[in-house]
Amino acid sequence: MKKVYEKPVIIRMTEGIPNKFGKRDHITIIDEIDGVKVEELVEKYGSPLYVISEKTLREKYKKLHKAFSVRYPKFQPAWSYKTNYLDAVCNVFHSEGSWAEVVSGFEYEKAIENGVPGDKIIFNGPYKLKEDLVKAIKNGSFIHIDHFDELYDIILLADELKLRPKVAIRVNMDTGIFPQWDRFGFNYDNGEAWKALNKIMVSGKMDLVGLHAHIGTYMMSAEPYRVAAQKLADLAKRVKETFNHSIDYIDLGGGFASDNTLKGAYLPGKDTNPSFDEYAEAITDALISAGFDLNDLPTLILETGRALVDDAGYIIGTVWANKRLADGRRAMILDVGVNLLFTSFWYEHEVYPAAETGKALEDITIYGPLCMNIDVIRSNIKFPPLNRGDNVVIKRIGAYNMTQWLQFITYRPNVVMIDTEGKEHIIRKKEDLSAFKAFENVTDD
Numbered sequence: 465m466k467k468v469y470e471k472p473v474i475i476r477m478t479e480g481i482p483n484k485f486g487k488r489d490h491i492t493i494i495d496e497i498d499g500v501k502v503e504e505l506v507e508k509y510g511s512p513l514y515v516i517s518e519k520t521l522r523e524k525y526k527k528l529h530k531a532f533s534v535r536y537p538k539f540q541p542a543w544s545y546k547t548n549y550l551d552a553v554c555n556v557f558h559s560e561g562s563w564a565e566v567v568s569g570f571e572y573e574k575a576i577e578n579g580v581p582g583d584k585i586i587f588n589g590p591y592k593l594k595e596d597l598v599k600a601i602k603n604g605s606f607i608h609i610d611h612f613d614e615l616y617d618i619i620l621l622a623d624e625l626k627l628r629p630k631v632a633i634r635v636n637m638d639t640g641i642f643p644q645w646d647r648f649g650f651n652y653d654n655g656e657a658w659k660a661l662n663k664i665m666v667s668g669k670m671d672l673v674g675l676h677a678h679i680g681t682y683m684m685s686a687e688p689y690r691v692a693a694q695k696l697a698d699l700a701k702r703v704k705e706t707f708n709h710s711i712d713y714i715d716l717g718g719g720f721a722s723d724n725t726l727k728g729a730y731l732p733g734k735d736t737n738p739s740f741d742e743y744a745e746a747i748t749d750a751l752i753s754a755g756f757d758l759n760d761l762p763t764l765i766l767e768t769g770r771a772l773v774d775d776a777g778y779i780i781g782t783v784w785a786n787k788r789l790a791d792g793r794r795a796m797i798l799d800v801g802v803n804l805l806f807t808s809f810w811y812e813h814e815v816y817p818a819a820e821t822g823k824a825l826e827d828i829t830i831y832g833p834l835c836m837n838i839d840v841i842r843s844n845i846k847f848p849p850l851n852r853g854d855n856v857v858i859k860r861i862g863a864y865n866m867t868q869w870l871q872f873i874t875y876r877p878n879v880v881m882i883d884t885e886g887k888e889h890i891i892r893k894k895e896d897l898s899a900f901k902a903f904e905n906v907t908d909d
């Protein structure tokens with residue numbers, strides 16, 4: 465059938481108002497998560513409530529693993545603790561074969577407590593205390609050196625402990641993206657990374673095992689990873705030529721985009737962001753074309769965080785009140801605010817009613833419960849009017865919200881995981897006053 469001619473139109477873009485592709489003229493609802501009714505979850509565990517799907521965690525991991533392992537023979541993921549360090553979440557990834565990637569003494573302790581062997585922990589970050597370094601050296605963990613001061617700390621500790629620390633350096637570089645992250649690690653382009661590698665090799669006190677780069681987060685193109693992989697491969701080959709020393713692994717960090725949509729983006733993230741296959745193609749292509757000896761191929765490590773866990777997380781909330789703003793616009797107050805959904809500062813989170821609603825949609829603003837002007841979940845969304853007490857489900861919130869959450873004004877709520885058999889487990893219980901009293905003192909005088 466001949467398609468009807470549609471006149472091209474130019475519409476001014478306003479944040480939150482969908483364009484002609486994304487116009488929501490019907491409303492989808494989410495009334496269950498992995499077969500468990502939202503209503504039932506709220507009844508049992510209260511609102512607000514975080515819900516994590518173990519099924520989705522495992523599916524995402526398998527997808528990532530497949531995309532890389534079919535293209536490159538030696539592949540090892542390491543779970544980025546700061547993206548979501550609830551033990552139950554970490555343990556799902558560890559059970560799939562993931563190592564741990566940590567960026568503080570606290571996260572290091574968590575990984576050890578989770579049973580991760582020392583030689584499967586990658587220790588990143590610009591702030592590693594001496595006592596943390598000592599633990600990492602004794603456990604044979606991989607220390608990714610961030611700056612020269614840390615390099616010298618490690619040389620001193622190697623002497624003191626009479627041990628050979630296993631180290632890598634973090635490298636930053638121009639990969640064609642803006643802004644360039646240059647505050648972490650040693651710069652490739654100005655020769656600083658090469659200088660650091662020389663210092664390590666000449667010191668003779670450490671085992672140089674890897675090269676690391678984490679070029680950014682929510683990278684909407686795969687090409688910068690190709691550049692990063694090429695530059696790290698180049699360094700590895702120079703180390704081989706100069707010192708006849710082989711690098712065990714090349715670690716390209718995290719940063720793959722999830723399917724969330726950034727504020728002001730024209731199209732939804734799930735339509736525009738690269739797939740695992742596209743990232744994998746760019747990275748592995750660069751590595752297999754780098755001219756490594758086949759017997760000496762470095763392992764490819766990834767520290768993918770956001771793209772693995774975002775889709776598995778939901779937060780259920782309840783409409784606390786409806787009101788009209790001074791300009792007549794409708795607003796809705798939820799019991800979920802930026803304290804629980806830190807990522808609403810940069811994402812247009814997808815909010816869904818949890819039950820059938822009327823068909824009419826209105827432009828509304830969704831606020832959280834905090835007594836703070838910036839507590840906005842969506843500044844403008846087409847949404848059906850809901851009643852007080854109705855539930856909503858916010859999707860794709862598994863990354864960073866359960867680590868960057870604020871204990872501000874209210875307690876943090878229950879976190880429930882739905883396992884692969886559809887059974888629920890409280891994996892972090894709702895806070896109460898006793899949790900705070902345990903840490904506080906009043907002065908006597």
Ligand SMILES: *Cc1c(COP(=O)(O)O)cnc(C)c1O
Nearest residue numbers: 544678681718719767768769770
């Ligand atoms: C935060 C971080 C990650 C994870 O990044 P995502 O964007 O969540 O994938 C990986 N490696 C390092 C060094 C990090 O700091």
